[in-house]
Amino acid sequence: MHLLKLAWRNITHEPLTLLLNLILLTLSIGLINFILMMNNQLKNKFEQNLAGVDMVVGAKGSPLQLILSSMYHIDAPTGNISIKEATPFLREGHPLIETSVPLSLGDNHKGYRIIGTDHSILELYKAHIAEGQLWKNLYEVTIGSEIASTLDLKLGSTFKSSHGFHDDEDMQHDHGSLTVVGILQPTGSVIDQLILVSTESVWAVHNHDEHDHSEEGHDHEGHDHEGHDHEGHDHEGHDHEGHDHEGHDHEGHDHEGHDHSGHAHDDEHHGHNHNTDHRNDLSRSHLLTHEEEDITSILVKFKSKKNFQALQMPRNINENTDLQAASPAYEINRLYDMMGIGTKALQLIALLIAAVSAISIFVSLLNSLKKRKYELSLMRVMGGRPSKLLLLILFEGLILALIGFILGMLLSHVGMMSLGGSLQEKYNYQFSAWTTHGKEVVLFCAAIGLGLLASLLPALMAYKMDIHRNLSEG
Amino acid sequence: MQSDCYMLVTSEISHRYSQGQSFSFPDINCNHAQTLLVLGQSGVGKTTLLHILAGILRPNKGSVSIDGHALYSGSSADMDTFRGRYIGLIFQKPHFVQSLTALENIELAARLAGQQPDKRNIKSLLSQLNISEQAHSRTYRMSQGEQQRLSIARALINSPKLILADEPTSALDDKNCHEVVQLLQQQAAAVGAALVIVTHDNRLKDIFTDHVTLN
Numbered sequence: 001m002h003l004l005k006l007a008w009r010n011i012t013h014e015p016l017t018l019l020l021n022l023i024l025l026t027l028s029i030g031l032i033n034f035i036l037m038m039n040n041q042l043k044n045k046f047e048q049n050l051a052g053v054d055m056v057v058g059a060k061g062s063p064l065q066l067i068l069s070s071m072y073h074i075d076a077p078t079g080n081i082s083i084k085e086a087t088p089f090l091r092e093g094h095p096l097i098e099t100s101v102p103l104s105l106g107d108n109h110k111g112y113r114i115i116g117t118d119h120s121i122l123e124l125y126k127a128h129i130a131e132g133q134l135w136k137n138l139y140e141v142t143i144g145s146e147i148a149s150t151l152d153l154k155l156g157s158t159f160k161s162s163h164g165f166h167d168d169e170d171m172q173h174d175h176g177s178l179t180v181v182g183i184l185q186p187t188g189s190v191i192d193q194l195i196l197v198s199t200e201s202v203w204a205v206h207n208h209d210e211h212d213h214s215e216e217g218h219d220h221e222g223h224d225h226e227g228h229d230h231e232g233h234d235h236e237g238h239d240h241e242g243h244d245h246e247g248h249d250h251e252g253h254d255h256e257g258h259d260h261s262g263h264a265h266d267d268e269h270h271g272h273n274h275n276t277d278h279r280n281d282l283s284r285s286h287l288l289t290h291e292e293e294d295i296t297s298i299l300v301k302f303k304s305k306k307n308f309q310a311l312q313m314p315r316n317i318n319e320n321t322d323l324q325a326a327s328p329a330y331e332i333n334r335l336y337d338m339m340g341i342g343t344k345a346l347q348l349i350a351l352l353i354a355a356v357s358a359i360s361i362f363v364s365l366l367n368s369l370k371k372r373k374y375e376l377s378l379m380r381v382m383g384g385r386p387s388k389l390l391l392l393i394l395f396e397g398l399i400l401a402l403i404g405f406i407l408g409m410l411l412s413h414v415g416m417m418s419l420g421g422s423l424q425e426k427y428n429y430q431f432s433a434w435t436t437h438g439k440e441v442v443l444f445c446a447a448i449g450l451g452l453l454a455s456l457l458p459a460l461m462a463y464k465m466d467i468h469r470n471l472s473e474g
Numbered sequence: 475m476q477s478d479c480y481m482l483v484t485s486e487i488s489h490r491y492s493q494g495q496s497f498s499f500p501d502i503n504c505n506h507a508q509t510l511l512v513l514g515q516s517g518v519g520k521t522t523l524l525h526i527l528a529g530i531l532r533p534n535k536g537s538v539s540i541d542g543h544a545l546y547s548g549s550s551a552d553m554d555t556f557r558g559r560y561i562g563l564i565f566q567k568p569h570f571v572q573s574l575t576a577l578e579n580i581e582l583a584a585r586l587a588g589q590q591p592d593k594r595n596i597k598s599l600l601s602q603l604n605i606s607e608q609a610h611s612r613t614y615r616m617s618q619g620e621q622q623r624l625s626i627a628r629a630l631i632n633s634p635k636l637i638l639a640d641e642p643t644s645a646l647d648d649k650n651c652h653e654v655v656q657l658l659q660q661q662a663a664a665v666g667a668a669l670v671i672v673t674h675d676n677r678l679k680d681i682f683t684d685h686v687t688l689n
Contacts, residue, residue: 002581002582002585006571006573006574006582009573009574009578010573012573013572013573372572374569375569375570375571375572378569378570378571379571379582379586380554381528381530381554381557381563382557382558382582382583382586382587382628383554383555383557383558383559383583383586383587383588383632384554384558384586385551385554385555386550386551386554387551388586467530468525468530468531471521471525471530471565472521472525
C-alpha cells in the first residue's frame with residue numbers, strides 16, 4: 001500500500017510533467033470514447049428506426065434523401081407522388097407486400113414533423129397508445145412521447161402547424177388548429193418525435209392554405225361518410241366530433257378505433273384480409289379514392305425479405321415508373337461508409353495522441369528514473385527488494401493511466417452532453433450523454449495496457465539497476 | 475570483549491573490477507557498541523570495502539559475516555532484505571526520496587525493512603538529533619548538517635546491528651562534524667550496534683581509538 005502512496009507522491013512531485021501526461025492521455029481516451037459513444041448511439045438510432053422497412057417508395061431524387069426524410073425525418077423529402085401512382089403499393093392484397101404505410105410530410109410544429117399517415121405506421125414502430133386514443137377525425141393528432149414531454153403537450157392541447165420542417169412562426173398555417181387526442185408510449189424510435197395525423201388532415205390544412213376552392217370540392221367526391229364531408233368544409237373541426245362519432249356507429253365500427261380485435265372482426269365482415277385496414281372511417285380504400293391528391297412516400301415491408309420478386313421490386317420501380325424506390329438498409333450502409341471516413345480520421349487522430357501520450361509517459365518515467373537513480377538505489381539500501389522498485393515504477397505508469405482514463409471518460413461524456421444538446425436542437429434526435437456502449441471495459445484495459453507498456457521498460461531498468469555503481473557515482 | 479561474538483567479521487576479502495582495478499582488504503573485526511575507523515586516502519578502495527560490508531557489492535573472494543550470518547549466501551534481493559533489517563548506512567552526501575518529507579523518508583526506511591513505522595519513536599529520534607522542527611520539510615530544503623543528521627536517523631530507525639558510515643563528515647564544517655560524530659556514536663551505542671566509519675577525515679582520528687588503515 002505504501003508503494004502506491006509513494007508512486008502517487010512521485011508523480012505529483014513534478015506537476016508540469018504530470019499535467020502534460022494527463023492532457024495527452026485524457027485527450028486520447030476522451031476522443032476514442034466519444035467516437036465509440038457517437039457511433040453506438042447513431043447506430044442504435046439508425047437500426048431502431050429501420051423498423052423492418054424493406055423499401056421506401058417516393059418521388060425521384062436522391063435515394064439517401066428519400067430514406068433520411070421518410071424514415072429518419074432529418075432531411076427534406078424528394079417531392080410528392082400522387083395517390084394514383086401510389087395505389088399499387090397502398091392497395092390491399094399485393095402478393096409481395098405485407099405492410100405499406102403512406103406518409104405525407106411537409107408541416108411541423110416547433111420543429112417536430114407532422115406526418116399524415118394511417119394507423120399502420122404504429123405496427124411498423126411497435127408503438128402503443130399510452131394516453132387518450134389514436135387520431136381519427138380531421139385535425140386530431142396523436143403525438144410521440146418525446147414531443148409530449150418536451151413541448152409539454154397534453155390531451156386536449158391544441159396548436160397550429162407550420163409549413164416546412166423548421167420551427168418558423170411566419171410559416172404558420174392559418175387554418176386547422178390541431179388537437180392532441182392521444183400520446184404514444186415511448187419506443188426509442190423516431191416515432192417518439194413525430195406528430196401523427198390522418199393524411200386527409202394534411203390535405204385539408206394545405207388546401208385551405210392554398211385557398212384553392214376547386215380542391216375543396218374534391219372532398220365531395222367519393223366520400224361515403226357524412227362526418228367526414230362536414231369536417232372537410234368546416235374550419236373548426238372540434239364541433240363536429242359528435243357527427244363523426246355517429247358516422248362511425250353507422251359503419252359498425254367500435255368507438256375508439258384502437259380496439260384491435262373488434263376491428264379484425266369487423267374487417268372479416270367486410271370481406272377484407274388485412275386487419276391493418278379499415279381501422280376507422282379514414283380507411284385505406286377511402287384514401288385511394290383521392291386519386292389526384294399527393295402523398296410524400298410509402299414505407300413498404302415485404303412478406304418475405306428473400307423473395308426474388310420482392311428483391312427485384314425496387315429496380316423495377318426505378319426503371320419502369322416515375323417513382324423511386326430505395327432500400328433503407330442499403331442506403332444506411334452507404335451513409336455509414338461516408339461517415340466512416342470522418343470517423344476513421346478521428347480515430348486515427350485519437351490513436352496518434354494515444355501513442356504520443358504513451359511515449360510521453362515513457363520518456364518522463366525514464367527521465368525521472370535517471371534523476372532518481374540515487375534515491376531508488378537508496379530504497380534498495382534500506383531493504384527494498386528489486387521487485388519493489390519494479391512495482392513502484394509500474395504503479396506510477398498505472399496511476400497516470402487510471403487518472404487519464406477517468407478524466408477521458410468525463411471529457412467524452414461532457415462533450416457528448418454539449419453536442420447532444422445542439423444535435424437535439426437541429427434534428428430533435430436525443431443523444432444521451434450518459435449511456436454506455438459496452439466497450440468501456442476494452443477502453444479501460446487499453447488505457448491500463450498503455451500505462452503498463454510505457455512504464456515497463458523504465459520499471460525493468462529500475463529492477464536491474466546496479467546499486468553499487470549508482471551509489472559510487474552519487 | 476570476546477572474539478567469538480564479534481558483530482562484524484571479514485576474512486580475506488579481495489575484489490577485482492571488470493575494468494581491472496583490484497583491491498585486497500585486511501580482515502576486520504568489530505564488536506557490539508564498538509566504533510571502528512577505516513582510514514585511507516582516495517582510491518584505496520574505501521567505498522568498495524564499505525559496499526562489500528553492506529552487502530551491496532559481492533566480492534570476488536573472501537567472506538563477510540554479520541551477527542553470525544554469512545552475508546553473501548543469498549541472492550542480491552535477499553541481501554536487500556537482510557541489509558534493511560541488520561545494517562544502517564550513512565553516505566557522504568545524504569540523499570533522500572525527494573517527493574517525501576523528512577519524517578516520511580524515515581517512515582519509508584522502516585516500511586522497506588518490513589516494519590510498521592512508529593511515529594512517536596521517529597519523532598523522538600528526530601528531536602534527539604535536533605531536527606524535529608524539520609520533520610515536515612522537504613529534505614532538499616534542509617541544510618547539509620541537518621540532512622546528515624536526518625540520514626543518521628534513517629540509519630538508526632530499524633535498530634540495526636551494524637552501522638556503516640561512508641565519509642559522513644567530509645562535507646561538514648568542524649562544528650557540524652563534531653556534532654554529527656558524537657550523535658552517531660551515542661545513537662549506535664544506544665541500540666548496541668557496531669559502528670564502522672570509513673573516512674579520510676583526519677579530524678576523526680583523534681576521537682576514535684580503533685583504526686584500520688587501508689593502503
